[in-house]
Amino acid sequence: MRGGIFASDLDRTLIYSETAISQLEAISSKSATVVEYKNNKALSVMSDRAIKLLQQIRNTLLFVPITTRTRQQFERIEFPFSHRYAVVANGAQILYNGQPLLNWEESIKREVYDKSxxxxxxxxxxxxxxxxxxxxxxxxxxxxxxxxxxxxxxxxxxxxxxxxxxxxxxxxxxxxxxxxxNAISKGRALQYIAENEGAQYLFGAGDSLLDYDFLKICDESFVPAHGELAQHLKKSSHWLTKEKGMLATEEFLTKILQTVTNPFDRRERSDLQQKIQPIQL
CATH class of the missing domain: 3.90.1070 (Hypothetical Protein Ta0175; Chain: A, domain 2)
Known part of the structure; x- marks a missing residue:
């Protein structure tokens, strides 16, 4: 499935702090790798199985990390692979090969000034x-x-x-x-990247209400059952994972990999997910 994008939130979606793991009480049965350090202290991990799944997904899809973290906080994360784009500060900044797109930032600043x-x-x-x-x-x-x-x-x-x-x-x-x-939106940033890249199909994963902006424009979206956003979705929603914690990450990455390698499965899943899942605030 060339021409597709997998956009994912980071904290409590792909990576987990020690606090998050202890709160969720759902740890992957396999080992995990530290992906974030601060002052030589390990802060966040990603399960080894999730890393392998994501590496396979990257062979077909453009991976775009999307986070509410600032640029400095984001750059602490040590991915075991490169990525062209990253969305930081909840969509206020788009990084391309590690550098911010200044035209994007200026347009966001103007709209924040005008509307908030x-x-x-x-x-x-x-x-x-x-x-x-x-x-x-x-x-x-x-x-x-x-x-x-x-x-x-x-x-x-x-x-x-x-x-x-x-x-x-x-x-x-x-x-x-x-x-x-309101002008600072992960969804608008992802839309900009998708249009620039001519992406034909979008996958998304995120756990918070701030992720809803980009999940609702994706063809297939996944929400970990432990997330803030999960509390605002119907339990029957096709977006929700069955598992929590790192097992939820492995669950949706497995589904995405199966989908990109099986076009028939993609059509069936798309039919289920094509309607925007309403949320209640």
């Missing part, structure tokens, strides 16, 4: 919620809190409405609560 309230204005509106956590910025594109305690669902819903009123959206990933301008 400033970070300072949003922070003022968040004061009544008394969010307990460390505030961090992502290269000036967006910000997030590293929460000290879990927020009640009702409060999270109110925070979401407040952000939406100013042209922002939120996503809770583990202890991190992200606030991102």
């Amino acid at each position: 309230g400033t970070k300072e204005k949003l922070l003022n509106h968040l004061i009544p919620f008394k969010i307990e956590g460390r505030l961090r910025e992502a290269d000036g594109w967006f910000f997030y809190y590293v929460l000290m305690e879990t927020l009640p669902d009702c409060q999270l819903a109110e925070i979401r409405l407040t952000a939406e009123g100013l042209g922002w959206r939120i996503s809770l990933q583990g202890r991190k609560l992200y606030f991102i301008p």
